[in-house]
Amino acid sequence: MQLRLIGLLLSFVCLCAGTAIAKPTYVTIDDLRASDQQRQAALIITQVMEKFHYRKPSLDDDLSTAILDRYLESLDSNRSFFTAQDVARYERYRLKLDDNLRTGKLEPAFEIFRRFRESVDERVAYADKILAANDFDFERDEYYQFDRSEAEWPADNAALDDLWRKRVKNDILGLRLAGKDEAEISETLSKRYKGIQRRVSQMTPEDVFQAFINAYTLTVEPHTSYMSPRLSENFDIGMRLSLQGIGAVLRNDNEFTEIQSTVPGGPAERSGELKGGDRIVGVAQGRDGSMEDVVGWRLQDVVDLIRGPKDSIVRLNVLPKSQGVGGRTRQVLLVRDEIKLEDKAAKSEVIESGGLRLGVIEIPAFYRDFGAQAAGEEDFRSTTRDVRKLLDELQAEGVDGVIIDLRRNGGGSLSEATELTGLFIEKGPVVQVRDSAGKIEVERDPDPEQVYEGPLAVLVDRNSASASEIFAGAIQDYSRGLIIGEPTFGKGTVQTLVDLGRFLRSRDDIGRLRLTMAQFFRVQGGSTQHRGVMPDIVYPTAKGAADHGERALKNALPWASIKPAAHQLHGITSVSSLRDASLVRTENNPGFRFLVEEEDDLIELEQRKSVSLRESVRRAEWEQREQDRLDRRNRLRAFRGLEPLASLEDDEDDEPAADNDEKDDEEGIQRIMLEETANILADHIRAMRPRTALLN
DSSP, X not given: OOOHHHHHHHHGGGGSOOOOOOOOOOOOGGGOOOOHHHHHHHHHHHHXXXXXXXXXXXXXXXXXXXXHHHHHHHHXXXXXXOOHHHHHHGGGGTTTHHHHHHHTOOHHHHHXXXXXXXXXXXXXXXXXXXXXXXXXXXXXXXXXXXXXXXXXXXXXXXXXXXXXXXXXXXHHHHHHHTTOOHHHHHHHHHHHHHHHHHHHHTOXXXXXXXXXXXXHHHHHOTTOEEEOHHHHHHHHHHHHSOOEEOOEEEEEETTEEEEEEEOTTSHHHHHSOOOTTOEEEEEEETTTOOOEEOTTOOHHHHHHHHOOOTTOEEEEEEEOGGGOTTSOOEEEEEEOEEOOGGGGSOEEEEEEETTEEEEEEEXXXXXXXXXXXXXXXXXXXXXXXXXXXXXXXXHHTTOSEEEEEOTTOOOBOHHHHHHHHHTTSSSOEEEXXXXXXXXXXXXXXXOOXXXXXXXXXXXXOTTOOTHHHHHHHXXXXXXXXXXXXXXXXXXXXXXXXXXXXXXXXXXXXXXXXXXXXXXXXXXXXXXXXXXXXXXXXXXXXXXGGGGSGGGGSTTOOOOOBOOOOOOOOOOOOOHHHHHHHHHHHHHTOHHHHHHHHHHHHHHHHHHOOEEEOOXXXXXXXXXXXXXXXHHHHHHHHHHTTOOXXXXXXXXXXXXXXXXXXXXXXXXXXXXXXXXXHHHHHHHHHHHHHHHHHHHO
């Protein structure tokens, strides 16, 4: 993986309207030198990290050796440019980078980058040469290792030549499988390789410094990163603008631009065509614009290409996660749009299970209209206010229980998580926050009113993060309701932006540091960090969650615990009996069978590191995978009483979703977990009724 957090920060701009971007220019090798300002920034960053970071990292030889490895990884994440001979030359810096950072000596970082840039020039020239010759034997039985993140460095230039021969052959084969003709393949790949060279040649000393400093900060902890003055300016522009774009959080994964998640209410989510793990390999403007191949592009450049004004059309060429690296792509057409507050607002419905009527409240995000609140508007929108109204409406309808659906809810306002919890308890602590000095503050329910006292279930998945985990954890700690679904994301840290110029008398802009400075702890004392919230009843789809979220990030803070905060428990029925009954249902449910088989297929694809370079084998693999996926879909459709699909292409739609209108989930894939959650809550209500009658 490349510097993931930089990717997340850059990806924010993908949400925003177009802004004036300075045209990049060629940077000479001789111009790649550190400035006095960058040396000064390095000194300040090391002091801020050691004094204020939650981990209080010691910049020593152990950290120095990890920084060198991380820096090489950030430049050449797939080990396709540096040789083992190159890396050996940099061993002399392994135990010196800590001292270099303390003294502002940055030349080693620039020396390494200059060699990287030379290697890029060499590799692109070689790729162009063998692409022009195009004398590949596509029935030769050999393999290409596309994921080299944990492979040995190529021994020498001869090993690099063989690696790049296979890479070019694989690229040609991939485009052949996508139906491209030979002339188009040659043109596309020539542009791709020269594009890599062009973008590296445009990297400035500021870019090099940022990459090196982030090798340091991300070695300490994955949510701490440095933003250069230019990146800080783009971030500020993004924060000021209305969210106009496709609504997707992007990151670099080797040479691909990967969708990490879609934003609630955004065009990407509403389309139903894009999911986490899908890779964007091409971008085109309008309905008829030419498709620009973006494999190997810097994330920043892909973001610049994707973003644009409201109501304009962007077409994405996407390699779905379900296809793997060697699969076929498809096009997705989206209309850039503003992500309005009401698009991600909580909404409710009533469903039936076993003769009981259950209210469902879906909460896509923990939102609060801070602008309206600051303006003095009394009726400003917020999650808690909206959910309170929905609870009143559902209780007026006489529902027997309530389900709070937090799937894919990535968090938001901490105050909203605290206040929302207060709707379901009378009073008490909700979350504890420990800062870098060890001081603990307790966030409490500010309102003694308990709006809803009835049976409650909270549905979570691997993408329920941050504020979602605070709410679900508090409900679980109070035994106020059942937590059902998958282990959550595990994001239990707090970040702040530090303006580094404040430490200078001149107040010059030398960038900002996004710094982890606190950690969340639950009422019972355990952290939400790393482990997330473990549901009372775990669905069989959870096997893929083990390598998701904080658990998949290098150097993430570990789970920890502090003293519990005093709180009063509510009583719920035996979870073991509910779990046993649910297990019987899910094992015999065609919907869960579909989800589990899809999960197994994705896990198998993610574990693959190489693909065959034999065309007949690749075609057969692709056809078999497509047939397996079609069979799974049709089994689910039969369960739902729908006509079978003749092919998966029958279900693809190149038209953009209507404004504020979600694509129909005809097969009810999104409802499989919800339906079983309703069954569990219904079991719980029936088990509680004799006890309630006794109490009365």
